[in-house]
Amino acid sequence: MxxxxxxxxxxxxxxxxxxxxxxxxxxxxxxxxxxxxxxxxxxxxxxxxxxxxxxxxxxxxxxxxxxxxxxxxxxxxxxxxxxxxxxxxxxxxxxxxxxxxxxxxxxxxxxxxxxxxxxxxxxxxxxxxxxxxxxxxCATGHPSFVMSASFSNQILAQIELFKNAAQYGRDVYVLPKLLDEKVARLHLGRIGAKLTQLTREQADYLGVAIDGPYKPEQYRY
Missing domain, CATH: 3.40.50.720 (NAD(P)-binding Rossmann-like Domain)
Structure with missing residues (x-):
């Protein structure tokens, strides 16, 4: 105990x-x-x-x-x-x-x-x-839900590199915030979560796109 x-x-x-x-x-x-x-x-x-x-x-x-x-x-x-x-x-x-x-x-x-x-x-x-x-x-490692998010990150990163190879040199890059948000968005339904949607006026007020990204690259959650 x-x-x-x-x-x-x-x-x-x-x-x-x-x-x-x-x-x-x-x-x-x-x-x-x-x-x-x-x-x-x-x-x-x-x-x-x-x-x-x-x-x-x-x-x-x-x-x-x-x-x-x-x-x-x-x-x-x-x-x-x-x-x-x-x-x-x-x-x-x-x-x-x-x-x-x-x-x-x-x-x-x-x-x-x-x-x-x-x-x-x-x-x-x-x-x-x-x-x-x-x-x-002593346990079974990472839960399947966590691994799903991790593998989704990896797949989206590979797609991004394939589609926009010219934008990336031989270096280490942080996954673009929009793709990070996409991974989270894809997993919300599995846990019964529903996102609030910005109105156009709200998005303009914040200076972001309605569909994200919602935070600057340097933002730490």
Whole structure:
């Protein structure tokens, strides 16, 4: 049961934000650790307590790494954690948690992708997916709806490159906002959503086309 547990999420980027929302939605007491002052301020303004792992290692029941960095959870941190604390990573590779330093201890497999790491004093940590991506190791990865949006993006990008090849050099480009909106538009019906339509007067007032794009390229959702 997650309700009432203290969960620390390391990293409050897009992935960390989603983890925080999911854990809060299940009743966890969510803490955030961040290096970026802007992301830290976002977390604080959402009502999360922004802390450091050094300060709270003994207090947390669940630790989730979502940083894309290296050894953000060190062996010293894990030595200080409470018995039966849960460790997992949803950032990138299995180096976010210093899993290699745990190899010298006894491991007990509880079930596939769930291990007890037993310290010399008898304390046990629960490590999910051996520190690899927990959404792939302990779940089924990305939902089909998300993959549909992702593949739609890729297909529309290929069509755009084929039709307008002369406009693009050998470089990396962000998908044009109009195509991004098209992907979202195509998926709205599946979840029972209905868009409001601008009138001509409203579109002219905003300085946009009735059918979009509605935001400038640099707009961040």
């Amino acid at each position: 997650i309700a009432g547990k203290v969960a620390l999420i390391l990293g409050y980027g897009d992935v960390g934000k989603g983890c925080a929302q999911a854990l809060r939605g299940q009743g966890a007491i969510v803490l955030i650790a961040e290096i970026d002052p802007i992301c830290a301020l976002q977390a604080a303004m959402e009502g999360y307590r922004v802390v450091t792992l050094d300060d709270v290692a003994e207090q947390v029941d669940i630790v989730v790494t979502a940083t894309g960095n290296y050894h953000v959870v060190t062996h010293e941190h894990m030595k200080r954690m409470r018995n039966q604390a849960i460790l997992c990573n949803i950032g990138h590779f299995d180096s976010e948690i210093d899993v290699q330093s745990l190899k010298k201890y006894q491991w007990e497999n509880i079930k596939p992708q769930v291990d007890h790491v037993i310290f010399p004093d008898g304390k046990r940590l629960i490590l999910l997916a051996e520190g690899r991506l927990v959404n792939l190791g």
